[in-house]
Amino acid sequence: AVVSTQSTGSSDGTFTLHISQMTKKASILSGWVFSVFRDRSPGVMPTLYKALIRPILEYCCVVWSPSSVGEIQAIENVQRCFTRRISGMEGLDYWERLRRLNLMSLQRRRQRYTLIHVWKIYHGLVPDS
Numbered sequence: 001a002v003v004s005t006q007s008t009g010s011s012d013g014t015f016t017l018h019i020s021q022m023t024k025k026a027s028i029l030s031g032w033v034f035s036v037f038r039d040r041s042p043g044v045m046p047t048l049y050k051a052l053i054r055p056i057l058e059y060c061c062v063v064w065s066p067s068s069v070g071e072i073q074a075i076e077n078v079q080r081c082f083t084r085r086i087s088g089m090e091g092l093d094y095w096e097r098l099r100r101l102n103l104m105s106l107q108r109r110r111q112r113y114t115l116i117h118v119w120k121i122y123h124g125l126v127p128d129s
Helices: 016-036 045-058 069-084 094-101 106-122
Strands: none
Touching (some): 045 106, 069 094, 069 106
16 A cells, blocks of 8 residues: 655645544544454554554654644544553543553644754755755
């Protein structure tokens, strides 16, 4: 199968279409993970999430990082829904689930990637071409 790595920007300079397509793809894959893997334990599911779903939500995020609250929430909702379905996490709020699963919010991870990228640019570690 051929996987597209092209980022879809809108004509108005935003990445709304890309974010919408990406969250839809990640949500569908999340459903697939829960339909195929019967073990919903906190030891197995975060590993599957990190390997299969989170990369879709973070690929080139320094370029398309959302600025609107709606887009930020749409992306975060994928992780929110996934963590809710893990055994033992059902009654907990989102932030407690993240703490127990040793995960960061996706927004926090994007902020971290942006800071690292700016640092690399400042220190000449990013190619000019």
